Amino acid sequence: MTETRYGANYWLDDCGDDMARRPPLVRDETVDVAILGGGFSGLWTAYFLLRANPGLSVAVFEKHFCGHGASGRNGGWCSPRYPMLVDELVKHFGADAACATIRAQHAIVDDIGAIISEEGIDAHFTPGGMLSIARTANQLTSLKATYATYDRLGLTADTTMLSADEARGLIAASNILGGMKTRSGASIHPLRLVRGLAQAVERRGGTIYEGTAVTQVRPGRPAMLETMGGVVTARAAVVLAGEAYLSQIPAYHRQLLPMSSMIVATAPLDDATWDAIGWQGYESLSSGAYTKDYLTRTRDGRILFGSRGAPYLFGSAMPETALAQAALYGPIINTLRAWFPALNAVPVTHAWGGYLGVPRDGLPSVHYDAASGLANAFGYTGRGVATTALAGRALAGLIAGVPAFVPNLPMLHAPGPKWEIEPLRWIGVRYIQNAFARIDAADFRDGSVPLDSGLAKTLAPI
Numbered sequence: 001m002t003e004t005r006y007g008a009n010y011w012l013d014d015c016g017d018d019m020a021r022r023p024p025l026v027r028d029e030t031v032d033v034a035i036l037g038g039g040f041s042g043l044w045t046a047y048f049l050l051r052a053n054p055g056l057s058v059a060v061f062e063k064h065f066c067g068h069g070a071s072g073r074n075g076g077w078c079s080p081r082y083p084m085l086v087d088e089l090v091k092h093f094g095a096d097a098a099c100a101t102i103r104a105q106h107a108i109v110d111d112i113g114a115i116i117s118e119e120g121i122d123a124h125f126t127p128g129g130m131l132s133i134a135r136t137a138n139q140l141t142s143l144k145a146t147y148a149t150y151d152r153l154g155l156t157a158d159t160t161m162l163s164a165d166e167a168r169g170l171i172a173a174s175n176i177l178g179g180m181k182t183r184s185g186a187s188i189h190p191l192r193l194v195r196g197l198a199q200a201v202e203r204r205g206g207t208i209y210e211g212t213a214v215t216q217v218r219p220g221r222p223a224m225l226e227t228m229g230g231v232v233t234a235r236a237a238v239v240l241a242g243e244a245y246l247s248q249i250p251a252y253h254r255q256l257l258p259m260s261s262m263i264v265a266t267a268p269l270d271d272a273t274w275d276a277i278g279w280q281g282y283e284s285l286s287s288g289a290y291t292k293d294y295l296t297r298t299r300d301g302r303i304l305f306g307s308r309g310a311p312y313l314f315g316s317a318m319p320e321t322a323l324a325q326a327a328l329y330g331p332i333i334n335t336l337r338a339w340f341p342a343l344n345a346v347p348v349t350h351a352w353g354g355y356l357g358v359p360r361d362g363l364p365s366v367h368y369d370a371a372s373g374l375a376n377a378f379g380y381t382g383r384g385v386a387t388t389a390l391a392g393r394a395l396a397g398l399i400a401g402v403p404a405f406v407p408n409l410p411m412l413h414a415p416g417p418k419w420e421i422e423p424l425r426w427i428g429v430r431y432i433q434n435a436f437a438r439i440d441a442a443d444f445r446d447g448s449v450p451l452d453s454g455l456a457k458t459l460a461p462i
């Protein structure tokens, strides 16, 4: 059987790009807008800035290569689901703001599809929608509760609850008790989208420096970025779009918590296996597990199975080596095969992980402070593929003064509270990770609920 390559990102093997590095910065530079980070947040911000104002000088400074971070490694869900759950949005911001947010999130999925086609990006955009399935009675109860909230808010026009048989008709996974299908949503090849977006930014006059690590951020008029290759002066704004990796810059260490998520990819399945599994609609598929199961069918016939990742490391450390440990992937591969026993003999070819940024209050932050020259777009937890485009467009609108780009949404606020200092952070996060694993295990064992599940859910930011 083919060996699993641990630490190997499937998307990189299929990115249709020679991955030639762009030159690094080797001198001091002055631009209108300087962007830290060549992921979706940084590139969408650059793209919309240049679309709104082609005369602007915009440069992106990326430590490794565009798509090195979560943007080039994720599960490929271009999803209408917002980082903060709809119930939480209602609780914190009211029904109107929650509805506006969900509608904006739905619309941005369509906008991304349109831009991909306009810019000629071969990102495998496949508008199959979303399919959430319940695999335990408790998961079915929460799925019904989610649907009820959407219904109360008048947001069910494109969403349908499915009986167990209806859901099984779409996908032959084990233990299906019911489902919810949403028409909006697409699967994409995330790395192809990042790479294509980077080229679109360059076609519109932006400059991208790769292999250029920002070492310090200096607020002020003008704000500046210190890099290994030179100092960058930004006449209008410095944009912080480093998501989880910002935690490695001392001034932002406690702003976002780096949390890993991990994915395994099967070899391409043969036609008989696909006939047995179904999934002809290419929906972005998930269950209601607290430890998260997210699945994607790729264009070349693989199944990607993603799950919450490795234990949080003390001091917000985020080494690549932690994402390549075979032992961490065993339980994910077992879960994949429990979902689809037909895959027992199918090799798992790739297993990789990435780091996403979790804000303490669970809410993405998009902000521009003209006084300090600093702007930011970050904090998507695990739901950034579509949200980064919404954030990037809003941030471009704030910086370039384009009100049409700036929706009145709760994401427009200054960065939220910082995470606790260590060892409190480690103790709290490890406790929540452990509790969520226990909640899922008890649910699958006998449908019971651990005594501390309420406490764990209250402590978790999302």
Ligand SMILES: Cc1cc2nc3c(=O)[nH]c(=O)nc-3n(C[C@H](O)[C@H](O)[C@H](O)COP(=O)(O)OP(=O)(O)OC[C@H]3O[C@@H](n4cnc5c(N)ncnc54)[C@H](O)[C@@H]3O)c2cc1C
Pocket (backbone or CB within 6 Å): 036, 037, 038, 039, 040, 041, 042, 061, 062, 063, 064, 065, 066, 067, 068, 069, 070, 071, 072, 073, 074, 075, 076, 077, 078, 079, 212, 213, 214, 215, 241, 242, 243, 244, 245, 246, 249, 260, 261, 262, 263, 294, 306, 353, 354, 355, 356, 377, 378, 380, 381, 382, 383, 384, 385, 386, 387, 388
């Ligand atoms: C395994 C995994 C699966 C996921 N699945 C999904 C999914 O299916 N759907 C979904 O909606 N979301 C998903 N997410 C979340 C989503 O990928 C992210 O929210 C999104 O990509 C964030 O984009 P970003 O540009 O803000 O950050 P990143 O893509 O992390 O980009 C930050 C960039 O900044 C660079 N950088 C960092 N520090 C510096 C520095 N000092 N100097 C210069 N450059 C620097 C990094 O190298 C990196 O390229 C997933 C995340 C992971 C990790």
